[in-house]
Amino acid sequence: MKTVRNSAVNPASTGRVYERIKVMAMTYQFRPGERINEIALAEQLEVSRTPLREALNRLVSEGFVTTVPGRGFFGRMLDAKEIHNLYELRVSLEEAIIRLACERATEEELAALEEFAQSRPTQENGKSLEALRHDEEFHLRIAGMTHNPEFVRLLESINSRIHFVRWIDMRRRERLDMMAHVRFAQLLRRRDVAACLTDSSIVIRRRYSEIVDVIRSGIAEIYMAPDERI
Incomplete structure (x- = not known):
């Protein structure tokens, strides 16, 4: 298993996480309506959950992914x-x-x-x-x-x-x-x-x-x- 690095205190690292996930969302690597596995994604990007969630919440506000309270983040629909x-x-x-x-x-x-x-x-x-x-x-x-x-x-x-x-x-x-x-x-x-x-x-x-x-x-x-x- 890959080592998950703690980049929560590093704004530059957090920004890189955001950019990488944004590209994934733009190109529908998160399938429409499919729940995003945060643990697997954090391991894939080799980051901690904190910057990952910050990036996902920002992408929700920008319309690239969606969220359901208590259920997590989901790939946006092709509407x-x-x-x-x-x-x-x-x-x-x-x-x-x-x-x-x-x-x-x-x-x-x-x-x-x-x-x-x-x-x-x-x-x-x-x-x-x-x-x-x-x-x-x-x-x-x-x-x-x-x-x-x-x-x-x-x-x-x-x-x-x-x-x-x-x-x-x-x-x-x-x-x-x-x-x-x-x-x-x-x-x-x-x-x-x-x-x-x-x-x-x-x-x-x-x-x-x-x-x-x-x-x-x-x-x-x-x-x-x-x-x-x-």
């Missing part, structure tokens, strides 16, 4: 309505970000964004996760151009909560439009707010029925063998 609401929120947030980025971004930031867009990876040969991470980083860079860190923080939170569904969605697509980010970066560089808003809305909006369909595929992925998962 189509909740995910649809998050997509809807992301559309509104991105609209605000675009307006401010067009107004506040420096020419150096806009040029760097276009250069980053040109490095977009393909999703071929199992690289859909890499493509998704690049897409998330692209939008976070635009949020950074507002020069308001609260936009970045909120977008990061939304991205994390829909990360798994977006990965499944991207895996289902036959091909990725490699020039989409470049075109958007060019529109942003021209500070064309109307064109940017139209382009962004088309890409981000997802109908409820589409999300339900993606979730069906996601459920199948969750119950595959661990080494076949994200």
Whole structure:
């Protein structure tokens, strides 16, 4: 049996525990509705129960896991309505970000964004996760151009909560439009707010029925063998 280390008094260690468990929750390594075995998880991460519980309670408040009084912590459900609401929120947030980025971004930031867009990876040969991470980083860079860190923080939170569904969605697509980010970066560089808003809305909006369909595929992925998962 692995030795469980006491990291309760170490904030840096506690933060690392939180980040590791957050990734597990994001990728549904805790199956929906399944009780999280705290003892086994503490042994797996080689930490004590105190920082583990602190991390789990924080993740409950952020919507990544759930808790039932007296019963413990559970993997969050794949709720189509909740995910649809998050997509809807992301559309509104991105609209605000675009307006401010067009107004506040420096020419150096806009040029760097276009250069980053040109490095977009393909999703071929199992690289859909890499493509998704690049897409998330692209939008976070635009949020950074507002020069308001609260936009970045909120977008990061939304991205994390829909990360798994977006990965499944991207895996289902036959091909990725490699020039989409470049075109958007060019529109942003021209500070064309109307064109940017139209382009962004088309890409981000997802109908409820589409999300339900993606979730069906996601459920199948969750119950595959661990080494076949994200």
